[in-house]
Amino acid sequence: NNKTFTMIKPDAFADGHTGAILKMIEEAGFKIKAIKTVKLSAEDAGKFYAVHSARPFYGELCAYMSKGPIVAAILEKDNAVADFRTLIGATNPADAAEGTIRKLFAKSLEANAVHGSDSDENAAIEGSFYFSELEKI
Numbered sequence: 001n002n003k004t005f006t007m008i009k010p011d012a013f014a015d016g017h018t019g020a021i022l023k024m025i026e027e028a029g030f031k032i033k034a035i036k037t038v039k040l041s042a043e044d045a046g047k048f049y050a051v052h053s054a055r056p057f058y059g060e061l062c063a064y065m066s067k068g069p070i071v072a073a074i075l076e077k078d079n080a081v082a083d084f085r086t087l088i089g090a091t092n093p094a095d096a097a098e099g100t101i102r103k104l105f106a107k108s109l110e111a112n113a114v115h116g117s118d119s120d121e122n123a124a125i126e127g128s129f130y131f132s133e134l135e136k137i
């Protein structure tokens with residue numbers, strides 16, 4: 001598949017890194033197919049992260065993701081899911097490679113700047129959480 005889904009998380013958005021992050025994404029060869037700014041309620045975040053509901057950090061993650069606006073986007077590129085996870089770097093910024101989005105903009109394991117889908121199946125599910133069929137150009 002050639003699509004993935006990303007979110008620019010609340011800290012990175014609030015700190016004004018949206019433009020720099022989108023520039024890195026486009027320069028890496030991803031096309032932005034859909035994009036919007038939204039603010040999740042804790043309940044919305046809970047639905048989005050339902051797959052993580054058994055994890056010990058689930059409550060904090062949902063609170064964090066609903067604390068301020070985020071940017072949600074569908075991206076297109078060959079090998080999108082894997083290439084995007086390479087571009088963003090490891091989940092924990094302490095482990096993220098030099099030059100990755102998380103190395104540059106993440107503050108912590110929780111406030112790690114961006115989300116990237118982990119499979120083609122989840123990319124489709126996550127994109128459909130935010131965008132209608134009409135918005136998927």
Ligand code: ATP
Nearest residue numbers: 057060061090091109110111112114115116117118
């Ligand atoms: P994402 O799905 O956001 O791209 P990921 O797949 O790299 O991240 P997951 O293990 O799916 O990481 O965790 C989802 C998100 O939950 C992480 O991006 C991070 O913000 C947060 N998270 C993961 N582990 C922890 C933890 N131990 N404590 C707090 N937050 C965590």
